[in-house]
Structures are given as C-alpha cells and as structure tokens.
Amino acid sequence: MSALLEVSNVSKVFSMGGLLSRHQVRAVEDASFTLEADRPEIFTIIGESGSGKTTLARMILGLELPTSGEIRFRDKTVSHRVGRRERLAFMGNVQPVFQNPFEAFNPLKRIDRYLASTARRFLKLSDLKAIDRAMDEALVKVGLSLAEVRGRFPHELSGGQLQRCAIARALIPNPPLLIADEPVSMVDASLRMAIVNLLKALRDDFGVSVIYITHDLATAYYISNRIIIMQKGRIVEMGDARTVLENPEHPYSRLLKASVLSTEDAGAGKLATDAEMVRTASALAGAERSRLAERPDGRLVRVYEGA
Numbered sequence: 564m565s566a567l568l569e570v571s572n573v574s575k576v577f578s579m580g581g582l583l584s585r586h587q588v589r590a591v592e593d594a595s596f597t598l599e600a601d602r603p604e605i606f607t608i609i610g611e612s613g614s615g616k617t618t619l620a621r622m623i624l625g626l627e628l629p630t631s632g633e634i635r636f637r638d639k640t641v642s643h644r645v646g647r648r649e650r651l652a653f654m655g656n657v658q659p660v661f662q663n664p665f666e667a668f669n670p671l672k673r674i675d676r677y678l679a680s681t682a683r684r685f686l687k688l689s690d691l692k693a694i695d696r697a698m699d700e701a702l703v704k705v706g707l708s709l710a711e712v713r714g715r716f717p718h719e720l721s722g723g724q725l726q727r728c729a730i731a732r733a734l735i736p737n738p739p740l741l742i743a744d745e746p747v748s749m750v751d752a753s754l755r756m757a758i759v760n761l762l763k764a765l766r767d768d769f770g771v772s773v774i775y776i777t778h779d780l781a782t783a784y785y786i787s788n789r790i791i792i793m794q795k796g797r798i799v800e801m802g803d804a805r806t807v808l809e810n811p812e813h814p815y816s817r818l819l820k821a822s823v824l825s826t827e828d829a830g831a832g833k834l835a836t837d838a839e840m841v842r843t844a845s846a847l848a849g850a851e852r853s854r855l856a857e858r859p860d861g862r863l864v865r866v867y868e869g870a
C-alpha cells in the first residue's frame with residue numbers, strides 16, 4: 564500500500580513578542596498520521612479554537628514549514644521552498660477549501676472568471692470550449708452547472724452556492740486530496756448538511772480524500788472515517804471516528820463530546836461544560852511526559868507518566 568500523505572513527528576513552534584518579552588507558542592507538537600493512496604477517506608481534525616488545526620493544515624498545504632518533523636505527499640517532502648513548476652504540481656494535487664466563501668472570491672470578479680483561470684493555470688488549457696467543459700464538469704460534481712453560474716458575481720449567490728463554487732474551483736485540477744478548513748461554519752445551518760454530504764460524495768463517487776477540519780462533532784461523526792482530536796497542539800486521541808466519538812477515552816475528548824450538549828457555544832469552538840471535566844482535561848494539556856498508547860480497538864490515546 565502506498566501513502567498519499569505522511570505526516571511524521573511534525574511540530575510547529577512560533578516565536579512571539581519582542582526582544583525582552585520573547586515567548587514561544589507550540590502550535591503543533593509531534594503529530595504523526597498517514598493517509599493511504601488507494602483508500603479515499605474523510606480524515607477529520609477536531610479540537611477547540613487554538614488547538615493547532617489550522618497550523619497543521621497550513622503545513623500540509625506547504626504554506627508553513629514545520630519546525631521539526633516531515634510531511635511527505637506521494638513520497639516527496641512538502642515545502643514551499645521548491646521551484647515554481649513543482650509547487651504548481653503540488654498545489655494541483657492538494658487543494659484547500661476555506662471557511663468563508665465570501666472571502667475566497669473577489670466581490671468584483673465574476674465567478675466563472677475565477678474558475679476559468681484555475682483551469683488555465685492547472686490544466687494548461689487555452690481552448691475556450693475545453694475550459695468551459697472543465698468548469699462545467701467541476702460544477703456538476705458539486706450539484707451546480709456552468710449555465711447557472713456563468714456571468715454571476717459572488718453576491719448574486721447564496722453562501723451555500725458560493726461554498727459549492729469554492730469546492731468546484733478546488734476540484735478543477737482533479738486533486739486526490741482536499742484540505743477543508745471549517746468549510747461549513749460560515750454556511751447557514753440549513754445548508755450545512757448539503758455541503759457535508761457533498762464532501763462525502765466526493766470521497767465515494769470520485770475517490771477524493773478530504774482532511775476535514777472542524778469544531779463540529781455532529782458533522783464529524785456523520786462523515787468521518789478516522790478522526791484525530793487535538794488539544795493545545797497535541798493529538799490526544801486518534802482512530803476510527805465512530806469508535807472514538809461513541810466512546811471517547813481521553814478526558815479532553817470526553818469534554819469535547821460533553822460540550823456539544825451545551826448549546827450556548829455550539830460551533831464557536833469554545834467549551835462550556837462541567838467544571839471538573841474542564842479542570843481534569845486542562846491539567847493534562849501541559850503535562851511534560853506523555854505518549855500515544857495503542858488500544859486493542861486500534862485507537863491511539865495519549866497517556867501520561869505518573870497519571
């Protein structure tokens with residue numbers, strides 16, 4: 564079996580502040596996982612705000628270099644420090660979908676012009692009919708068509724339609740991997756499931772793997788094959804999504820699940836729940852000596868020396 568993506572012992576430390584008040588933020592600590600090439604899946608990264616999800620995604624996209632460790636895509640190290648041609652080839656293979664579709668598109672530019680420039684750039688197309696065909700194919704995959712979208716500006720579409728267009732744009736180069744960073748959090752609740760189902764269809768019908776970054780346990784449970792739960796930069800639990808979410812073992816995973824029951828902060832990435840659970844989970848976040856231990860059901864759970 565060959566690997567599509569290998570994340571090996573990856574850490575990212577940001578240095579903050581001026582000369583006298585310098586401190587370091589460990590955004591990601593020693594993350595490792597592999598996505599197989601011949602097993603398309605939805606691989607979810609979940610955790611509250613600041614747990615390092617976006618930093619990990621940015622490293623996978625080659626937008627940020629790891630401080631230590633290595634990320635390999637199809638056996639090649641991911642880095643933005645490569646030639647233009649190599650970078651373009653990589654970008655065609657690993658496409659991002661961002662949170663806010665209204666920010667992803669310039670409000671003054673017609674959507675089909677964006678899609679057309681993506682087709683020119685990544686598929687090296689110049690024939691107008693071929694460009695139209697590539698755009699239409701991608702739009703049909705997301706439940707739209709070129710006829711519906713042509714000539715329209717972003718504000719003429721709903722948030723859900725625009726997010727579909729953003730996904731269609733990402734699909735034009737036919738990437739085997741999408742990195743979707745909170746793709747539903749800015750979309751109306753009523754349209755969320757449609758986008759989530761679309762990610763599922765991309766996996767099932769077109770063999771696209773998706774790294775799905777979210778705060779939302781409900782959609783994570785519904786579509787994920789595997790999941791990692793991150794707390795303050797560390798993976799605390801990883802495994803089959805149903806196994807982990809139905810019966811979370813790590814105190815932080817339990818806290819995350821319990822916090823779903825508190826509707827106050829739902830979706831905002833904050834935790835508001837039983838104070839004792841919060842204390843137990845928070846105490847572990849800074850623990851020095853810990854490692855991921857494998858359980859008989861195949862999941863990995865962080866355990867702490869002396870705990």
Ligand SMILES: Nc1ncnc2c1ncn2[C@@H]1O[C@H](COP(=O)(O)OP(=O)(O)OP(=O)(O)O)[C@@H](O)[C@H]1O
Pocket residue numbers: 577578579588589590610611612613614615616617618619832
């Ligand atoms: N460029 C940067 N410079 C300094 N610190 C950063 C930078 N990017 C992220 N951080 C810090 O790294 C930590 C992880 O941030 P990150 O954005 O990866 O978390 P997240 O889980 O994606 O959060 P959210 O759900 O709010 O997007 C945070 O403490 C954040 O402040």
